[in-house]
Amino acid sequence: MSADFAAVDWGTSSFRLWLMQADGAVLAQSRGPEGMQHCHGVGFAPVLASHLAKAGAPAGLPVLICGMAGARQGWAEVAYADLPALVADIAANALKLPGALLQGLGEERDVRILPGLAQNDPARPDVMRGEETQLLGLAQMGHQGLACIPGTHSKWAMLEDGAVTSMRSAMTGELFDILSKQSILRHGMPLQGRVSADDAAFLNAVDEMLADPAAALTSLFPLRAAGLLGFATPEAVQARLSGLLIGAEIGKMLAGHECGPIMLIGQEGLGALYRAALLRAGVSLRYADAEEASRQGLLAAARKIWSF
């Protein structure tokens, strides 16, 4: 058994590599915190070389990468592919890295980076880099309908007949982070601590926002007042902030949604909060593993590119 290619998901703050066969079997893997931000200092090629060696990749094994390595601030900018997009579209728009960029890799290899997707519509502009591979992986597996990927910038996308046909992003995770750490709300928040999906303060806030997503912005200052007036502990303020933001996002994203099931990609950490909030909204959920979806998308694109 030998690998047919190396699949890499190279994010802003993480790196994951799998040695894969054309039938989808994973023979080895290597992962680390060397995301795009890390590589600005040390370069991208040495990081890739080190993970290929760690996974025991044979000489000459081709590499297919998705994610922020293809951003303007990444290894090499790969122009976005437009919606609607099939696996064939991202495969056709992959960038084969020129030799000059491969110095530091230690040997010659065929290294390609997949494009992100752009919704080139001035009325609802949107972009993603990395998540498209997960979405197209799911589409390959036959999923239709709305999919949700929680994250710093959560992604909602419509999958139809193997293609991503529309998308919407929300910077909910980042908002939670900067409100918790940079705004006046930081004075009433715990220094540590994670929000739990069964916390009543989280779920109550979700319920309120599902009923009235327009109330989110005007519910923020009262979090500070609730702390000052002794109505809420720092932990409850933190949980309520999370519930307000996630609840308002879901309330808005589901407006106009018909009753089909939603595919939730990733159930750990933030995904567990989205799962609880989506269930609170009464939608029917299906679940996918984020890494498995990513590998399926990379595999499908690799098959198109190298015809195996």
Added chain:
Amino acid sequence: MSADFAAVDWGTSSFRLWLMQADGAVLAQSRGPEGMQHCHGVGFAPVLASHLAKAGAPAGLPVLICGMAGARQGWAEVAYADLPALVADIAANALKLPGALLQGLGEERDVRILPGLAQNDPARPDVMRGEETQLLGLAQMGHQGLACIPGTHSKWAMLEDGAVTSMRSAMTGELFDILSKQSILRHGMPLQGRVSADDAAFLNAVDEMLADPAAALTSLFPLRAAGLLGFATPEAVQARLSGLLIGAEIGKMLAGHECGPIMLIGQEGLGALYRAALLRAGVSLRYADAEEASRQGLLAAARKIWSF
């Protein structure tokens, strides 16, 4: 003509002092950037002494202060007065500073700090410090109905029969600031520049949010995408961000509002943006000068305290 008291509005980042007569005449003033934050280092008494001297205050003139000097992180914490609140309530709850806190003032004086207001309701907790004096000043002048004070944390309050009967705050100004400077949106924003109230990108965003305030949170990431895809200049992104946040705040605050006129306190800077957005919402506006309102509130409270 001699002054009856010194009126002081002591905010987070600004200091304003007026020597006033009991009939409301202003004989002298002094102002500077020595807000609460500045005074943490140098102390409050020396700052007050210096402004009293600059304005030529006679020995023994009493001083009445409103604002953040009465916060927990201020000169001396003054407990909030509860809603509904009349001028008599804030006057009765003013804190007379003990001699120990007046060291550095250079002489003995009667110095008092007015309390802020608290809405002690767990379902809609809220607080203010400083704005209550403006609102009660307006109430003294006979204003009834809804009033709006734009700011880092904007304040909306209902005035009825001389009292503040309810309030709501929104951290819109702070959100604009941290989203512009700390979030991913900073990459597509101008380094300098102020939003103009007649900017089409600002007004269009206001219109969208007045029609659908729930869309604010999910409209943020598309600002970044619009910049990346070439649909908007950095200046238009900045103006649209401001319009989204202010429009959503106003849209939510006006929901359920009956058609009476709204008193807008302050029309400069941020106030001009609120004015344009409120007019876009079709409400009838009246205008008050923020400093005049502040002086009227301090004067009315001083009359109660010192019976002149």
